[in-house]
Amino acid sequence: MARVNDVGGQSGFGPVTVEPDEPPFHADWEARVYALNVAMLRRGAYNLDQFRDAIERMPPAEYLAASYYERWLHAVETLTAKADG
Amino acid sequence: MSGQHSSSETAVRVRRLEERLIGAGLTSDDELDGIIGRLLAGASPANGARVVARAWVDPAYRERLLADANAALEELGLSMSTGPQPQRFTVVANTPDTHNVLVCTLCSCYPIALLGPSPSWYKSEAYRSRVVREPRAVLSEFGLDLPEGTGIVVHDTSAESRHMVLPMRPDGTDGLDEDRLAALVTREGLIGTAAV
Numbered sequence: 001m002a003r004v005n006d007v008g009g010q011s012g013f014g015p016v017t018v019e020p021d022e023p024p025f026h027a028d029w030e031a032r033v034y035a036l037n038v039a040m041l042r043r044g045a046y047n048l049d050q051f052r053d054a055i056e057r058m059p060p061a062e063y064l065a066a067s068y069y070e071r072w073l074h075a076v077e078t079l080t081a082k083a084d085g
Numbered sequence: 086m087s088g089q090h091s092s093s094e095t096a097v098r099v100r101r102l103e104e105r106l107i108g109a110g111l112t113s114d115d116e117l118d119g120i121i122g123r124l125l126a127g128a129s130p131a132n133g134a135r136v137v138a139r140a141w142v143d144p145a146y147r148e149r150l151l152a153d154a155n156a157a158l159e160e161l162g163l164s165m166s167t168g169p170q171p172q173r174f175t176v177v178a179n180t181p182d183t184h185n186v187l188v189c190t191l192c193s194c195y196p197i198a199l200l201g202p203s204p205s206w207y208k209s210e211a212y213r214s215r216v217v218r219e220p221r222a223v224l225s226e227f228g229l230d231l232p233e234g235t236g237i238v239v240h241d242t243s244a245e246s247r248h249m250v251l252p253m254r255p256d257g258t259d260g261l262d263e264d265r266l267a268a269l270v271t272r273e274g275l276i277g278t279a280a281v
Binding site: 005006007008009010011012013014015016017018019022024025028029031032033034035036038040043045048049052055056064068070073076077080 | 092100188190209210213223227244
């Protein structure tokens with residue numbers, strides 16, 4: 001069954017909005033989430049497929065309401081939940 | 086930002102996660118700073134533009150690039166191996182008959198090493214859903230109106246493979262050297278939402 005992220009060809013998402021002169025990150029925390037994920041992947045805490053899966057398993061309403069790096073945050077939190085146990 | 090949480094609330098959540106992972110010995114402040122610094126300093130559309138300019142001035146390089154892009158990148162001291170897993174890299178060339186455009190319908194796969202961090206619109210549900218269904222309309226919204234006779238190929242990227250578009254060299258650029266040619270190339274040209 002297709003998950004919520006499988007949007008190719010769907011209708012209803014409206015026009016494509018382009019942000020002029022968009023910075024790489026909109027807040028420091030976005031950069032930190034990016035770095036945390038790269039560090040965990042490098043360390044082998046999880047792999048890229050597990051990372052994507054953790055995002056794609058988000059409940060659809062939560063997935064659609066979350067910003068891009070909020071989805072990343074959700075995945076890193078979920079996949080490392082037992083890392084310090 | 087379009088998120089469901091206020092940014093400060095999220096920042097606190099991130100700080101907590103960071104402290105937990107550093108406390109568990111899984112990373113360090115230095116490592117995190119280094120990852121961000123290298124991304125911002127090294128990953129830029131200027132890399133992709135250099136590859137394009139070389140292909141425009143050197144037909145033999147162009148052939149090697151289209152045949153084995155990973156190897157052709159190494160000739161210029163570039164690499165796709167910035168991430169934890171090796172990525173197959175393919176360059177697709179625009180012609181008068183065919184225009185190429187990239188998307189990742191499932192998430193956000195993108196050649197960050199060559200194009201820099203991806204823009205939000207590339208990761209948006211709107212772009213991902215529509216460009217495979219009505220590419221001509223989407224490109225037109227980006228200001229790219231292609232001739233009726235030009236076919237559009239949409240490349241849906243996957244986790245193991247990345248693409249980049251090789252735009253056509255603009256007319257009237259015969260006298261330009263490689264650096265000045267590279268300066269003509271935009272990030273959108275390398276994604277396919279602009280001509281160059």
